[in-house]
Amino acid sequence: MGDSTGDTGSSMHGVSTDKTGKYDLPVDLEDRATVFKLFSFAKPHMRTFHLSWISFSTCFVSTFAAAPLVPIIRENLNLTKQDVGNAGVASVSGSIFSRLVMGAVCDLLGPRYGCAFLVMLSAPTVFSMSFVSGAAGFITVRFMIGFCLATFVSCQYWMSTMFTSKIIGLVNGTAAGWGNMGGGITQLLMPVVYEIIRRCGATAFTAWRIAFFVPGWLHIIMGILVLTLGQDLPGGNRKAVEKKGKVVQDKLGKIMWCAVSNYRTWIFVLLYGYSMGVELSTDNVIAEYFFDRFHLKLHTAGIIAASFGMANFFARPAGGYASDIAAKYFGMRGRLWALWIIQTAGGLFCVWLGLANTLVTAIVAMILFSLGAQAACGATFAIVPFVSRRSLGIISGLTGAGGNFGSGLTQLIFFSTSQFTTEQGLTWMGVMIVACTLPVMLIHFPQWGSMFRPPSTDPVKGTAEYYYVSEWNEEEKQKNMHQGSVAFAINAKSEDGRNAPSTITV
Amino acid sequence: MAIHKSLFASLLICLLFQISHGATKERLFSELEKGALEVTAKPSREGVLDAGIDKLSITWKLSSTATKEAEFTTIKVKLCYAPVSQVDRPWRKTENELFKDKSCPHKIITRAYDKSPQSFEYTLERDIPTGTYFVRAYAVDAKDHEVAFGQSTNEAKSTNLFSVQAISGRHKSLDIASVCFSVFSVLALLVFFVNEKRKAKIEQSK
Numbered sequence: 001m002g003d004s005t006g007d008t009g010s011s012m013h014g015v016s017t018d019k020t021g022k023y024d025l026p027v028d029l030e031d032r033a034t035v036f037k038l039f040s041f042a043k044p045h046m047r048t049f050h051l052s053w054i055s056f057s058t059c060f061v062s063t064f065a066a067a068p069l070v071p072i073i074r075e076n077l078n079l080t081k082q083d084v085g086n087a088g089v090a091s092v093s094g095s096i097f098s099r100l101v102m103g104a105v106c107d108l109l110g111p112r113y114g115c116a117f118l119v120m121l122s123a124p125t126v127f128s129m130s131f132v133s134g135a136a137g138f139i140t141v142r143f144m145i146g147f148c149l150a151t152f153v154s155c156q157y158w159m160s161t162m163f164t165s166k167i168i169g170l171v172n173g174t175a176a177g178w179g180n181m182g183g184g185i186t187q188l189l190m191p192v193v194y195e196i197i198r199r200c201g202a203t204a205f206t207a208w209r210i211a212f213f214v215p216g217w218l219h220i221i222m223g224i225l226v227l228t229l230g231q232d233l234p235g236g237n238r239k240a241v242e243k244k245g246k247v248v249q250d251k252l253g254k255i256m257w258c259a260v261s262n263y264r265t266w267i268f269v270l271l272y273g274y275s276m277g278v279e280l281s282t283d284n285v286i287a288e289y290f291f292d293r294f295h296l297k298l299h300t301a302g303i304i305a306a307s308f309g310m311a312n313f314f315a316r317p318a319g320g321y322a323s324d325i326a327a328k329y330f331g332m333r334g335r336l337w338a339l340w341i342i343q344t345a346g347g348l349f350c351v352w353l354g355l356a357n358t359l360v361t362a363i364v365a366m367i368l369f370s371l372g373a374q375a376a377c378g379a380t381f382a383i384v385p386f387v388s389r390r391s392l393g394i395i396s397g398l399t400g401a402g403g404n405f406g407s408g409l410t411q412l413i414f415f416s417t418s419q420f421t422t423e424q425g426l427t428w429m430g431v432m433i434v435a436c437t438l439p440v441m442l443i444h445f446p447q448w449g450s451m452f453r454p455p456s457t458d459p460v461k462g463t464a465e466y467y468y469v470s471e472w473n474e475e476e477k478q479k480n481m482h483q484g485s486v487a488f489a490i491n492a493k494s495e496d497g498r499n500a501p502s503t504i505t506v
Numbered sequence: 507m508a509i510h511k512s513l514f515a516s517l518l519i520c521l522l523f524q525i526s527h528g529a530t531k532e533r534l535f536s537e538l539e540k541g542a543l544e545v546t547a548k549p550s551r552e553g554v555l556d557a558g559i560d561k562l563s564i565t566w567k568l569s570s571t572a573t574k575e576a577e578f579t580t581i582k583v584k585l586c587y588a589p590v591s592q593v594d595r596p597w598r599k600t601e602n603e604l605f606k607d608k609s610c611p612h613k614i615i616t617r618a619y620d621k622s623p624q625s626f627e628y629t630l631e632r633d634i635p636t637g638t639y640f641v642r643a644y645a646v647d648a649k650d651h652e653v654a655f656g657q658s659t660n661e662a663k664s665t666n667l668f669s670v671q672a673i674s675g676r677h678k679s680l681d682i683a684s685v686c687f688s689v690f691s692v693l694a695l696l697v698f699f700v701n702e703k704r705k706a707k708i709e710q711s712k
Binding site: 071074075076078080081082113116117120121123124127128130131133203204205206208209210213216217219220223224227228288292295418421 | 593594595596597605606632633635636637672673674675676677680681683684685687688689690691692694695698699
């Protein structure tokens with residue numbers, strides 16, 4: 001078993017060269033699993049799944065660890081409402097940039113290194129909360145911690161190399177949803193850790209700093225696990241993988257161009273800004289909102305806020321699953337309709353949340369809003385893998401970055417100024433969600449159609465193969481660099497809806 | 507279906523609780539008798555006081571203008587924010603409805619009402635935030651409802667204010683631990699990475 005570099009520079013760590021009967025799960029032409037066995041840890045597919053979502057979840061825990069402790073931190077550091085809001089914006093802004101970079105890193109070096117490097121190099125940023133003494137320091141540290149949310153991209157990319165396109169909605173939705181759960185777990189974890197440390201004798205203004213060591217240690221543990229137990233590729237040694245036509249080394253400029261020149265990329269950037277983006281914004285404001293508006297204790301507000309993030313456990317996978325079901329009957333058009341319906345419903349519930357005057361209605365509205373927004377995230381990433389095969393990493397990165405950009409923008413407009421109360425901000429955020437979801441109607445795949453238009457009947461240009469192979473120019477096709485796209489197009493026939501052939505497995 | 511029934515039942519109970527809670531009329535600050543107590547708060551030294559170290563000498567006694575004295579059972583003395591410390595901080599807002607008011611969150615002392623003048627030496631707690639403050643004493647009746655108050659400043663809350671500087675909450679030991687773990691994380695990563703590259707080279711040269 002060698003540790004030489006394999007496909008696209010990624011490490012061959014953990015890859016066995018023995019090909020006889022080697023996988024625990026049935027696989028497709030690209031060695032990706034066609035079945036999702038949740039409670040298995042068998043390598044490579046399910047083990048990758050668990051490593052991936054847990055390390056992503058850890059990053060959510062640390063990015064939003066400050067949110068439930070803001071009532072304490074704002075008194076220690078003498079923060080104003082603007083400072084708290086700006087720190088929230090900062091916490092999601094860092095990863096706009098890092099998600100883009102991670103997309104390229106995955107395409108070029110592989111998701112295992114991408115994930116491990118980010119998780120372990122961001123541990124120091126979490127520990128540096130001990131040093132913060134004012135608004136500037138707080139905002140800076142939250143900004144730096146936020147970089148680690150780029151593990152979203154490595155997570156989704158890793159899933160796409162390990163699981164076939166027919167179940168990618170469910171798999172991506174589950175991995176990302178359970179990862180996003182970290183935003184809910186942290187609202188429970190941090191107040192409890194803080195309380196324990198206080199009971200052990202620390203004063204309030206020291207206890208919250210010590211509490212940050214917990215997410216820091218989680219970073220270190222997960223980084224080591226990913227390095228020792230993870231692997232980039234399902235299987236095959238370098239020569240076999242090259243023979244199937246997987247590219248030797250693609251050029252960064254080419255994959256970037258392929259991503260940005262596709263208009264669908266930009267629509268998804270906007271859409272994700274108003275599903276994931278609003279989820280992140282809400283993670284930042286909801287605990288403080290319940291604490292201040294309904295006069296609850298810190299840990300009660302934390303419990304309610306946690307249920308927002310924890311709904312991800314089933315909401316996001318449900319969104320991905322709903323998308324897969326819609327695709328089964330209506331193909332890609334079903335996926336697009338499912339996305340529009342779910343995301344718009346989430347927006348309407350958000351409007352209701354801002355208008356709710358009693359605690360119970362607020363909680364009900366919040367839960368329905370969380371289901372809508374999170375299922376929409378799952379439904380989005382059920383479609384993203386089909387936008388491009390060549391630039392999957394960068395498009396995932398751009399979409400993910402769009403999520404954070406939407407979050408930063410929303411927090412800046414509605415939650416950082418004295419112009420809106422938090423409840424008004426929530427209502428307006430809901431209106432913006434509904435408005436920004438309308439562009440999904442513009443997404444059209446020639447081979448599968450769009451929400452209102454049927455697929456193209458052109459015998460050449462209306463095929464999946466044409467769509468994916470046209471990402472390569474003649475010179476590259478001569479070098480057989482496009483064979484992976486051909487295989488992908490064959491597997492993508494599942495998006496034809498009821499006309500789809502039965503699964504092609506090896 | 508059992509889970510649906512229990513969810514519905516708990517929702518119903520919550521709603522009932524909500525309705526019953528909202529039925530009582532809210533008590534207002536403007537209805538309290540002003541200046542019923544004469545309160546003074548003298549800092550132990552000049553300048554900005556340090557939380558956890560400096561003290562306040564607080565005294566309170568019945569004012570000659572007080573009328574509701576018969577109802578007083580307990581005196582609750584609290585540390586309150588001056589208007590300058592409430593700017594841009596809606597979580598410290600002054601509200602007329604007493605249960606909503608957040609301008610006096612820090613309890614100093616609670617004592618049974620005594621006709622004679624009272625005093626208390628208060629050491630500023632270590633969780634007092636940086637800000638400008640005054641002291642207010644609420645007179646509370648047997649039903650634990652406020653009936654009157656007195657404060658160490660005027661009605662506009664502009665005189666006799668004092669400033670407090672909070673503790674930082676930082677500790678050298680914490681700083682050192684933080685640096686140690688950070689260094690460990692980066693080193694562990696580098697060690698793993700270099701090791702893997704080295705093994706790969708050995709494999710390839712075989």
